[in-house]
Amino acid sequence: MPEFPYSRLRRWPDVEADNLQAYDATDLLLVDRALALAAERGIDGSQIAVIGDEYGAITLALTDAGMRGIRVHQDLATGRRALTRNATELGIDGFAAHELDAALLDGARVVLLQLPKALAELEEIADAVARWAAPDPVLVAGGRVKHMTLAQNEALGRSFGVVQAQRAERKSRLIVASEPREVPVALPFPVTAQHEGLTLVAHGGAFAGARLDIGTRVLLDVLGGSRGGASQTPWRVIDLGCGTGALAVSYALAHPEAEVIATDRSAAAVASARATAAANGVDERVTVTHDDAGSELPDGWADVVMLNPPFHLGTSIHSGAATRLFEAAARLLRPGGELFTVFNSSLGYRAELTRIVGDTEQLHRTPKFTVTRSIRR
Ligand SMILES: C[S@@+](CC[C@H](N)C(=O)[O-])C[C@H]1O[C@@H](n2cnc3c(N)ncnc32)[C@H](O)[C@@H]1O
16 A cells, blocks of 8 residues: 655644644554554454544544544644645545544544643543543553653553553654543543632643633733723624633623623633633623634624733744734734733734734733733724
8 A cells, every 4th residue: 555645734724834744753653553453453443533633644644544434533723624624635534523522432442642732631531531432442642752751641540550651763652551440420621710700611721721820810900900901892802812711701701791702723722711601601792712813703803802822932833823813813803903912021022013913012011921902003
């Protein structure tokens, strides 16, 4: 059989660059291991679930190798779109997308996982596999060696009796977990925490969990003081990259007349924000959407956008993620609308915000965080 054309996969609509690929050595290891397990145990595609397939490499390579009926869960809206597009480009079908739920895992005997960054996310996934997969599942989790920690083995060990790390290959490593433990009756996620009049609800993959992030708190304090800062009452407000929905729900609680949209590219964030809105009794006024940088929302809709962009230092890719959200804010705001941004003071986003959105002033600065207001030109 010809080699699967991995190099034809694209990351789009995620950030693309010459040094970024749409697959990695972990994907290749997971695919090889899945094919070996399938042959050994007589497993067909309908008994395989894939979790965290970034741009579809695992699902598409296995489907292409004849494994029909694979179920796949991807957290990010960008990853889901990339998989769909890659499948169309390569003319591959015969797999099904699911949320992280019983339908994804029911009857699955092999579960392939690209290890997530957050431990809580791994715990939620491990519990889901132990809870909903076939009675004898093998969970094969893989990652880049430099990103792997023993805490991940321990997290897997809370749901599985046997956890075995494999030899590293091509700077990646697989961990094989089997013999699921008995699961608690209650689902371990989402978790809930109270914060002075605000209840936050968080799935494992949501930024900051049920904690209120310090940057978010600084932005909320500034917004509370300026009441949105607008010369007229802002009616239409977007929480761009909403995480658990702390900003959106706080705004809705403080402004009963406002129409609020919270949007995030992570499904875990979206589920958390919906649960947060419901827990605070504002789910009728806060709409939560799973989308990439608000791409499905109309241009010029918003009077106010609130933004706590992903915080990553250093590489061009990562500042690319914040830039995309600045561009989205510029598109979503009406002329004269306001963007409130909180960011790590070391990042100095002010010039970029001025260039992309419009005049930008600093409203508040602590040693760690800066809050700015940009007026859409
Ligand atoms: C620093 S967190 C802030 C979460 C929340 N607003 C808060 O203040 O607690 C950044 C959020 O942006 C989301 N995000 C990153 N890139 C995105 C994109 N292109 N489209 C939508 N959301 C994105 C992440 O999933 C994450 O939830």
